[in-house]
């Protein structure tokens with residue numbers, strides 16, 4: 001859908017892992033936009049997929065539901081030209097949420113025939129009494145500002161919840177794990193990335209560089225071999241790709257060390273899920 005890409009674009013920096021593979025978002029991440037007296041707190045949620053069998057999937061679905069209960073307005077993101085069964089299921093759930101729902105039609109840059117956009121908007125407008133429908137491209141940053149304006153107008157009056165100059169409630173350490181996870185998602189085949197999780201174990205400033213050590217946890221021995229790759233090629237690629245991104249993000253020299261370790265079945269163990277830093281709604 002492009003929720004993470006949109007969130008990153010809105011706050012102007014990478015705070016959430018985005019990737020071509022579905023269901024990459026695992027955490028509840030807040031993005032912050034402050035314009036003078038107005039402060040918008042954006043909550044990214046994991047995609048809602050009721051068919052996910054693993055306990056991790058169930059936890060993610062609960063996180064998404066709890067996020068809706070917590071907010072003043074909901075942004076439903078769909079892809080231009082499409083209306084998937086999952087979109088319909090979400091729209092139905094939102095109908096009774098008593099929250100204004102803004103429909104974002106993302107990826108308009110992908111539409112080959114631009115004249116198809118207006119009939120599509122007419123068609124989806126009727127699915128729910130949307131507060132507003134905003135077509136945009138999160139990737140290209142096209143028409144993103146009207147979305148911010150619409151959301152700002154929906155804010156209830158109140159004090160700022162976060163400092164004015166912050167763009168996320170998540171720590172730098174967390175953002176580092178997201179950068180590494182994104183590299184894994186980009187470089188590995190379908191199955192393995194979902195079985196991995198990243199944990200920062202070392203964070204030392206030597207003055208000239210920031211030394212970061214992180215563990216990539218996998219569930220099975222075979223996955224370990226894939227993440228390490230032939231002659232360590234995969235893990236080296238992940239490491240150098242992540243290091244370049246981190247140097248840009250942190251605006252300084254970074255020395256990154258990665259280890260791959262085995263932790264059996266963490267996706268099916270609530271404590272394991274918690275240890276990976278994933279929010280578990282009770």
Ligand SMILES: Nc1nc2c(ncn2[C@@H]2O[C@H](COP(=O)(O)OP(=O)(O)OP(=O)(O)O)[C@@H](O)[C@H]2O)c(=O)[nH]1
Nearest residue numbers: 002003004005018019020023024025107137138139
């Ligand atoms: N062409 C195009 N691609 C986009 C756009 N927005 C996002 N994408 C791509 O769509 C893919 C999914 O984007 P994400 O931001 O990870 O989507 P998400 O909704 O957070 O996905 P989950 O992790 O499943 O929740 C990535 O490959 C993005 O680069 C867009 O406006 N145009």
